[in-house]
Amino acid sequence: MTTSSVDGTGRGTIAIVSDVEPRFATAVVDAGGVVEPLSGDTRGLVWTSPSGEDELERVLAAYPAISWVQLPWAGVDAFSGLLRRHAGDGRTWTSAKGSYAGPVAEHALMLALALLRELPRRVRAGRWAHDELGRTLHGTHVVLVGGGGITVELLRLLEPFGVRATVVRRTDAAVPGAGRTVTSVGLVDALADADVVFVTAALTDGTRGMIGRDAFAAMPHGAVLVNVARGAIVDTDALLTALGSGRLGGAGLDVTDPEPLPPRHPLWTAPNCIVTPHVADTDAMTVPLFAERIGRNTRAFLGDGAFEGVIDLEAGY
Template sequence: MSREPAKAPAPEQSESRRGHRAVVTPSAPSAQSRPTPGPIAVGPDEAPHIVDAVTEGGGTLGPMDDDTRGLVWLSHRSVDELDRVLTEHPGIEWVQLPMAGVDMFAPVMKRYADQPRPLWTSAKGAYSEPVAEHALALTLALLRVFPERTRATSWATEPKGISLYGLDVVIVGAGGIALEIMRLLEPFDARITIVRRSADPVDGADRTVPASSLSEVLPTADVVIVAAAMTSDTSKMFGAAEFEAMKSTAVLVNIARGGLVDTDALVAALDAGAIWGAGLDVTDPEPLPDGHPLWMSDRALITPHQADTPEMVAPLLAERIRHNVRALGGEGDFIGVVDPAAGY
């Protein structure tokens, strides 16, 4: 998600409150790409809880210089600066990025796609619980017509609302967020279809289909939740044809990236009543400009890219860093490994 968690204070939690956990499967780099242990730098600016995470993971903090082997990068806005740092310090063999989605870093990563190093890791999976929770909240709010109800200025007499129990839910993506959404949906006895790059089965889903079969599963979907990575292949994967294929009672929820949805086509679909509603924590453009038609639609529910707040993210990113710092030292495998060619 597009946050700068390093600037958030580490929240205090009582021992009785578990807080969020990551939803990930460990992934190990090949022996050829495994980075060499050495000093770790934090940039472009340091944050106390991130510095603590590095030292708690057994890492050695150091300045950005020729001895640096690991780099924890804490800003999604300083992409050009990251590019410069890697060019000036070619000895850096591991880069930890702060977000789950790393599409903004794609141009930099692609330049290293044919090289074994640096190894790139992200926060993918770390923020799954809060984002999945937000996706469920948007889904329930749409089905119970909260966008219309919260705008009302008089008592409504027409009954409206759809129950989530037993519905057909299509989740686009198969990462940690999708897995956690499935877990949250268990009490509702929903029938879940996962759409992913391949048709390899996902545990817990009733069926799994490849992305090429998206159009085949949309006509029966009651809820469509977009939780996919943003790449050149997935840009505007939801457009006029997809909305036309959906039921008029179906809802769309996007907690991934705004660019996965064609905004103009979505506005047209909502205006025409082609779908029941849309819940968006991400938009294209973002921020959504004042006066945009989506703000005016009583079928749209928009939150300002805050499915995971800085307070939620800070301890999760710190734990990811502690884990991967230990991996740099030779203890266990890295998690959140990113394919620089694919961009996720």
């Protein structure tokens, strides 16, 4: 294990908590860093522990010299309180946002196609029941709520379908592949002729419950919803009402509110609804991708390039 990049202050000493995946340590070492247990020399922290923000808070209090913290997930809502408390503390905070965009976008596309082709009903039929129901994705109007890496990757996957794409995000800055971009103020208007609505946004105070009664009322009859972001962005009661009335043509949910979704919850049997248990990005997909993020950010930590996935502590993602 090299120590050539570590100066007298322990600048390159990085702790991984919990250190259960050897590829993460390999990524640090290959990038020029040194992996050691937490100590007064620790300057970088890769947090992979299943423990929540309280445990991380205790670690930061015990080792105040830590100047860079790498969080393991694309969404950081589980650490929202801690991030607010540490805004302005001088540390660099990075997440995995963007790292898992490919697998998640692929899952979102799968859910949308399954809904449009009536798969929830067909796979449960148990008998040959021919009908002419089913729609194509080609040429549809797609609304993507969120403007991050998943949306960018999803727009790339949607290119062969010739969709018209509208992105709804915090700002109206253009997103590659989208026909237009509007701010969240324009959500209801954007939904007025949407065929498919993808939810890919981060969960913040501003996005919590934003797909609710008004949003469902704005969608045309038969529109379908896919949520691969966070369950609480969608109002579950409003979703059930929209599905039950037949106004919403279907819902594909990799995330739910509550989560895990309890047995016998009405979403399990709601018409034209697919629930997958937060598996759009499994460990087999994410571990190598997160190792790549760790390696690139270790190099940035050592002064070679810029950090990726930097968290905006004020915005909450």
